[in-house]
Amino acid sequence: MSIQRHDTKARMSRAVIHNGVAYLCGQVAGPEARHGDITVQTESMLARVEALLDEIGSDREHLLSATLYLKDGSDFAAMNAVWDAWVPEGHAPARTCVCAPMPADELKVEITVTALVNT
Numbered sequence: 001m002s003i004q005r006h007d008t009k010a011r012m013s014r015a016v017i018h019n020g021v022a023y024l025c026g027q028v029a030g031p032e033a034r035h036g037d038i039t040v041q042t043e044s045m046l047a048r049v050e051a052l053l054d055e056i057g058s059d060r061e062h063l064l065s066a067t068l069y070l071k072d073g074s075d076f077a078a079m080n081a082v083w084d085a086w087v088p089e090g091h092a093p094a095r096t097c098v099c100a101p102m103p104a105d106e107l108k109v110e111i112t113v114t115a116l117v118n119t
Contacts, residue, residue: 006056015056021064022056022117024049026110034106038075041108042082050086053115060086062116063093069100069110079109 007014016023029036033044053059068083070076076097087093093113102110 015052017056017117020117022053022058022115024052024113024115026069026112027052028103028107028110034104038070038072038078038108039082042079045109045111046082046086049111049113053113057117058115059118061088061091062118063087063091064114064116065094066096066111066113068095068097069102070097071099071102071108073099075108 001019004017005013006016012025014025027045027048028034029041029044030048033040036044050060053062068079070079079097093115100110102108
């Protein structure tokens with residue numbers, strides 16, 4: 001059984017692929033969006049997820065699961081509006097959303113996803 005690690009650093013890899021399943025590290029808004037509202041941060045975060053999926057040979061239609069972490073539960077509806085527009089119809093993954101502290105004060109949302117790698 002092979003394990004492929006992508007963009008590995010001392011603490012983590014951006015993605016790990018095993019048996020055709022990709023596990024992405026937590027994704028947050030890019031630097032240009034980190035001081036934006038929840039809509040701006042969610043759009044940036046999901047664009048980064050999509051770019052990483054593309055880089056490893058997957059896409060939004062192959063999502064298996066997603067865990068979203070919100071700094072503030074009052075952002076749930078606004079985050080969902082962006083999420084609902086981003087997930088292709090008929091391809092919604094298993095999903096969990098929880099409130100949690102963020103790794104930096106300006107961040108409002110983080111996501112981890114698993115996805116099948118296109119074969």
